[in-house]
Amino acid sequence: MKKIQLYLFILLSLLTTSIAFSQPNKQKELEERRVAILSEIKQINALLFKTRGQAKSILTQVEDISQRINARENLIKVTNQQANLLTRTINDNLQKMDQLRKELKELKEDYAGMITKSYKSKSEQSRIMFLFSSENFLQAYKRLQYMKQYAKQRKKQGESIKEKAELLKQLNNDLIVQKKKKEVLIKENQAEKAKLKKEKLDQERLVASLKKDEGTFASQIKQKKKEADAIEKQIEDLIRAAIAKSNSENNNNTTTTTTTKSTTFALTPEAKALAANFTSNKGKLIWPVEKGVVTENFGKHQHPQFPNVTTNNNGVDITTEPNAKARAVFKGEVMQVQQIKGANQAIYIRHGDYITIYRNLAKVSVKKGDKVSTKQEIGTIYNNPTTGKTILKFYIYRNDAKMNPADWVYKM
Template identity: 55%
Template sequence: MAQSNKQKQLETRRQELRREIEKINALRAENKSKEKSQLSLIEDFNYKISVLNNLIKVTNQQANLLTHEINNNQKKIDDLREELKLLKEDYAAMIVKSYKSKNQQSRIMFLLSSNNFKQAYKRLQYMKQYANHQKEQGETIKAKTAELQQINQNLLVQKEEKQKLIAENKKTQNTLEKERAQHRSIMASIRKDLSKYTSQIKAKQQEAARIDREIERIVRAEIAKSNKNTSSSSSSSFALTAEEKVLASNFVSNKGKLPWPVEKGFVKARYGKQPSLIDRSLTVQRNGVLITTEKNAKARVVFNGTVIRVAAIRNSNPMVMIKHGNYITVYKNLSKVYVKEGDKVKTKDVIGEVSTSIEGDTILNFSIFKDAQTENPASWIYKM
């Protein structure tokens, strides 16, 4: 049962990864006519390579588990065959003994030769028990034969499944090699002028840091606003009403189960400090996640709350900030906004449209705050 559950989990994960690759391929096809920068291309290839690697790993785990199950089934078959052989030998000996007994004297004579009624009764019971035992042996052989046939059928199915997984893994390996070849080609081009690309990364990081600082300033301003008419002197946490405490509690109880802020998409860049894909000596810091989605994708609320800010920070597209008790979700890089400050919103309500860049990338920058501190969205969003 444990192996069967593990196999189901692996199959679920494998299908998730396959759907992820389908999304990547669909978005690539959608933006095929767009001229992308080398930095954007390397990010795309790097992500797909990581997903392909995970798919190969999961498929290998499935194949290994199937091998283990096949070996177990093979041992069961060997054991059952040996057991069946002994049962048949025992049954044959019993039939022969019964036949000889019939030749020597009839059952009636066997009963009539009893010394008394009690002995005759016991002999009758013995004859019944012996007949029942013969019948039980026959039924046991029949059941063991059926069990052996079922295990053999299961074994054939498992072997077919394993062969399919191996064949699929070969295709995935071929795709991975092609992706890696293109990745190496782009990286070789980048290395010829690494200093230029390093400067671009630094500039983008500085711009992202500037926007993050501005968002943090807005969050602190909202905290100060919430504490204005209370006795709280904290500058890092919200003073909550009873209703807001309930909302925050509900938000926390849904940790790991919140819906994605877009209907379709995948995480192109993750939260926190990570080395640059171009220059490993550089560290890239993100206060949220970058979610690649389809063109004209709608941004949607991940939980009930109130819109506290609709703003466009200098040199960036509009963003929406939604408060859920002492938690805030931020939806950046919108081309259109459908809500205004003070609006009450519910889970999955559409609040705007994600902006598409000149290069064809449609990316939502999504982040979560607990009071003045950022949180990893992957810990909150379902299967992120």
């Protein structure tokens, strides 16, 4: 029974220690997320709302404000988590302080008893007499050792009291700091909630305007979707043609035959090494712009205002600053510079059997066959004079298979 109790005590101690260590790490992680979201909101404000005089369609305004609302809701969620974690930490510290006070009280009582006993012993019999009254040398030696141990124990008790008192003081100071942090977070949250409430009212007003002419706007969205699908098809056709051409050239240069109808690149040893290097950098690729915010994610999306309309994005849309430069996310070779009808220019960079595509460029600064390095500027992104937005369409393919850029680019 005693063994079971001992095991339970050890297990509980380990669990408590684990929680104590994990909380600061979790708080740090949440703070990093909070800072990142604040930065995102700042970028959204700068990139989507800075041109106040710009004439925007109602649909564009709804999309912009929805972007900011989503970011602000995430911020509120994270700050709530931070406040809750601080509450748990404060409660833990209060329990520790209570336990320390009890231990300190016991130590002081023991120490007081020890001092009293020592005083009485000193008054009744001096240390020398205590030694001289020994019956033999061995007894005198043992008494001397006892006196030394007693003095050492007194000193140890005194130091222990001092340590406990210091720890209690530190916990109390930590508690004050934690409570202040919590108060700041609560105030920030209240301010963000007020902003969110206003933004949602603005959104509702805009959506109400949309609903008045829902048919027209839905038709516009569907037309844009049709145009986007046509562009995506052009991209996929070009990739398949490039694979076929590359494999055909490889067949002419090697004894190994690869079918030109294959949907995968036949790789040279150098290309295999480059592809492997690209793969190993998954989640660590740089952003294709210096500053920007993702305004449309990869994959299929149901339109928030028109549930019957579904859009699909084979890459991501990144809104950035006017005159911003697109940059290569990884070293490779320019496979193609394409003029897409109704979509400006696009650059295809090959990295073994991977392809990164940078679309909606007003100007390009590379040509087919150029070797590019990571972070190299390759073109200027087109700025739409109607919306005032500068949006890079960014894609990642492996052979002819679409990849989600958010899985590859660092913190996208």
